[in-house]
Amino acid sequence: MSVPLLQLDHVTIRFGGLTAVSEVDLMIGGHELVGLIGPNGAGKTTAFNLITGVYQPVSGAVTLDGQPTKKLKPHQLARRGVARTFQNIRLFASMTVFDNVRTAVQLHRPHGIRNALWRGRGFRDGEAGVEKQVRELLGIFSLEKHRGAAAKSLPYGDQRRLEIVRALATRPKLLLLDEPAAGMNATEKAELTKTIRFVKDKFQISVLLVEHDMKLVMDICERIAVLDHGVKIAEGSPDEVRRNPKVIDAYLGN
Amino acid sequence: MISGAKRFLLAAILVAAAVSYFSAQFNRYYLGLAIDVGINIILAVSLNLINGHTGLFSLGHAGFMAVGAYSAASFTLAFSKSVPPAMMPLVFVAALVLGGLAAALAGLAVGVPTLRLRGDYLAIVTLGFGEIIRVILQNMECVGAASGLKGIPEYTNLFWAFALAAVTVFVITCLVNSTYGRGFIAVQDDEVAASAMGVNPTRYKVTAFVIGSFFAGIAGGLYAHHKQFLSPTGFDFMKSIDIVVMVILGGMGRTAGVIIAAILLTLLPEFLRGFADYRMIIYSLLIIVLMIMRPQGLFSFGKK
Numbered sequence: 001m002s003v004p005l006l007q008l009d010h011v012t013i014r015f016g017g018l019t020a021v022s023e024v025d026l027m028i029g030g031h032e033l034v035g036l037i038g039p040n041g042a043g044k045t046t047a048f049n050l051i052t053g054v055y056q057p058v059s060g061a062v063t064l065d066g067q068p069t070k071k072l073k074p075h076q077l078a079r080r081g082v083a084r085t086f087q088n089i090r091l092f093a094s095m096t097v098f099d100n101v102r103t104a105v106q107l108h109r110p111h112g113i114r115n116a117l118w119r120g121r122g123f124r125d126g127e128a129g130v131e132k133q134v135r136e137l138l139g140i141f142s143l144e145k146h147r148g149a150a151a152k153s154l155p156y157g158d159q160r161r162l163e164i165v166r167a168l169a170t171r172p173k174l175l176l177l178d179e180p181a182a183g184m185n186a187t188e189k190a191e192l193t194k195t196i197r198f199v200k201d202k203f204q205i206s207v208l209l210v211e212h213d214m215k216l217v218m219d220i221c222e223r224i225a226v227l228d229h230g231v232k233i234a235e236g237s238p239d240e241v242r243r244n245p246k247v248i249d250a251y252l253g254n
Numbered sequence: 255m256i257s258g259a260k261r262f263l264l265a266a267i268l269v270a271a272a273v274s275y276f277s278a279q280f281n282r283y284y285l286g287l288a289i290d291v292g293i294n295i296i297l298a299v300s301l302n303l304i305n306g307h308t309g310l311f312s313l314g315h316a317g318f319m320a321v322g323a324y325s326a327a328s329f330t331l332a333f334s335k336s337v338p339p340a341m342m343p344l345v346f347v348a349a350l351v352l353g354g355l356a357a358a359l360a361g362l363a364v365g366v367p368t369l370r371l372r373g374d375y376l377a378i379v380t381l382g383f384g385e386i387i388r389v390i391l392q393n394m395e396c397v398g399a400a401s402g403l404k405g406i407p408e409y410t411n412l413f414w415a416f417a418l419a420a421v422t423v424f425v426i427t428c429l430v431n432s433t434y435g436r437g438f439i440a441v442q443d444d445e446v447a448a449s450a451m452g453v454n455p456t457r458y459k460v461t462a463f464v465i466g467s468f469f470a471g472i473a474g475g476l477y478a479h480h481k482q483f484l485s486p487t488g489f490d491f492m493k494s495i496d497i498v499v500m501v502i503l504g505g506m507g508r509t510a511g512v513i514i515a516a517i518l519l520t521l522l523p524e525f526l527r528g529f530a531d532y533r534m535i536i537y538s539l540l541i542i543v544l545m546i547m548r549p550q551g552l553f554s555f556g557k558k
Binding site for chain 1: 259260425428429432433434435437439440442443444446447448449450451452453454455461507
């Protein structure tokens with residue numbers, strides 16, 4: 001079997017006396033849509049932070065494309081193809097929609113200080129290329145008409161979408177979505193379901209989804225892992241997970 | 255083809271040269287004031303990169319200015335006897351660059367260990383740095399210690415002050431208004447999100463700090479060769495605060511606003527001289543009123 005895109009191998013992290021994530025194994029292959037669910041405080045967001053380099057595990061290892069990600073900082077992991085959105089939207093509030101995406105695009109179009117100051121041909125070509133990419137991305141997600149608007153002035157659903165667009169602008173191999181449906185109404189959720197499927201197919205990437213809305217998760221995920229108190233208690237297809245007595249216990253209490 | 259920004263820079267330098275050509279006919283007092291304005295524009299616009307665009311709170315800008323001023327002045331003083339007078343303008347330019355580089359180096363030395371601190375903590379560290387510089391200068395016999403450094407030749411004129419102010423505005427505006435430069439603002443808006451998008455926050459912060467310090471050093475060099483006398487007390491905490499006030503009053507991250515604020519706050523105390531003792535009270539009250547009426551900055555309209 002080929003090397004998995006992302007592998008968590010017995011990953012553990014503790015905060016003081018609390019073991020937030022304990023001995024978790026998780027594997028994500030290429031072009032896969034995996035769900036990560038669990039009751040509040042189960043360690044889902046902590047798992048995200050371990051994958052994106054915000055935290056370092058105390059034991060166990062995270063590997064990306066077969067390479068260990070130990071000691072890599074979030075911006076270095078972004079460079080290697082891990083992008084994310086945040087549970088509480090974290091757009092660049094003072095910037096326009098366009099500039100939010102532009103900031104993320106620069107990862108793959110490096111032209112640094114020298115070019116910005118000299119303003120020669122290289123600079124203009126670089127900036128034109130960036131603009132083209134941003135326009136394309138905004139166009140795909142029909143945000144083009146808002147390009148000049150302040151990011152924080154967008155409707156809630158559009159802000160969520162813009163966060164996904166911004167993450168995609170880094171050209172990830174793996175997209176982590178942290179509760180993208182939180183606070184959305186039914187119409188917005190249906191729209192989001194379509195968007196996630198579309199993103200996965202159009203950009204040929206893997207998606208790891210943390211979400212509380214069971215209908216949405218069961219609907220689109222090919223595989224689901226369940227965390228409870230930092231421990232992985234189940235993994236399998238949506239149907240298997242739905243019927244698993246341990247999962248039912250974790251959610252309903254016993 | 256020359257890009258718009260470069261054309262602006264050339265035009266500004268030409269205007270500075272043209273005006274400077276007639277400066278012999280100006281009243282010496284106003285001429286000196288105009289040079290002060292140029293120097294303060296450099297200080298305020300460079301601090302704006304650090305405090306305004308990148309969102310770091312530095313209270314040590316006067317410290318970097320002092321590093322530049324003393325290095326540049328020592329350099330010209332060392333050469334003034336051995337170099338023929340015709341060559342002195344070259345020495346002056348070299349001194350300015352040296353002052354800038356010395357300040358940038360100081361910025362790097364202070365920035366690398368401290369820029370992981372946020373907000374108030376960074377403010378206190380930079381404040382401490384500024385005071386350390388001042389106390390060191392106060393005790394360095396070779397630069398006159400507490401009695402100050404005297405006899406610096408007067409090379410700064412209207413041309414240098416405004417041409418270099420134009421260069422500062424050009425460099426910082428070009429830097430920020432590029433895809434690369436969005437990184438500074440991203441770091442200010444949300445460091446966590448910025449790093450998740452591949453922006454290296456530490457690198458951007460250190461870059462802002464070093465470039466800001468460089469220009470503070472240049473301003474220091476101009477100041478030294480304008481006043482012809484340096485005293486450590488001229489670079490105390492209050493000087494740093496003056497520059498911070500220019501940035502806040504002009505609107506954090508708004509270059510045009512910061513320039514206008516720098517002009518206003520340089521001239522205002524001078525025009526208030528007629529009120530003698532009440533001068534600083536009126537000045538302070540004006541700032542308080544302005545901040546209550548326009549907390550976002552006097553000259554900030556619409557988007558950055």
